[in-house]
Amino acid sequence: MANWGQGNGASYEQGFERALATLADQFRRLTDQQLLDADDPAPAADRFVGLLLWIPINRALFRGDSAECSQEELDTGSLAPLGRR
Numbered sequence: 001m002a003n004w005g006q007g008n009g010a011s012y013e014q015g016f017e018r019a020l021a022t023l024a025d026q027f028r029r030l031t032d033q034q035l036l037d038a039d040d041p042a043p044a045a046d047r048f049v050g051l052l053l054w055i056p057i058n059r060a061l062f063r064g065d066s067a068e069c070s071q072e073e074l075d076t077g078s079l080a081p082l083g084r085r
Contacts, residue, residue: 027048
């Protein structure tokens with residue numbers, strides 16, 4: 001298990017922050033092409049990734065397991081309606 005908060009931050013900066021910046025750039029491009037409506041692509045990327053990660057993170061934190069979501073949970077889970085307009 002990872003030792004949360006005991007790293008030097010390099011993994012976060014070179015991994016997660018880099019991925020968020022890349023996603024924000026893509027959101028910016030899609031907005032420029034009028035394929036996405038994002039007032040500020042950086043926070044939009046943060047929120048998007050948060051929606052993707054919150055279920056598995058909470059499952060691991062509160063249940064203490066790493067069980068994967070079932071296909072039914074992915075298809076009918078509480079996040080499914082949030083992705084639709």
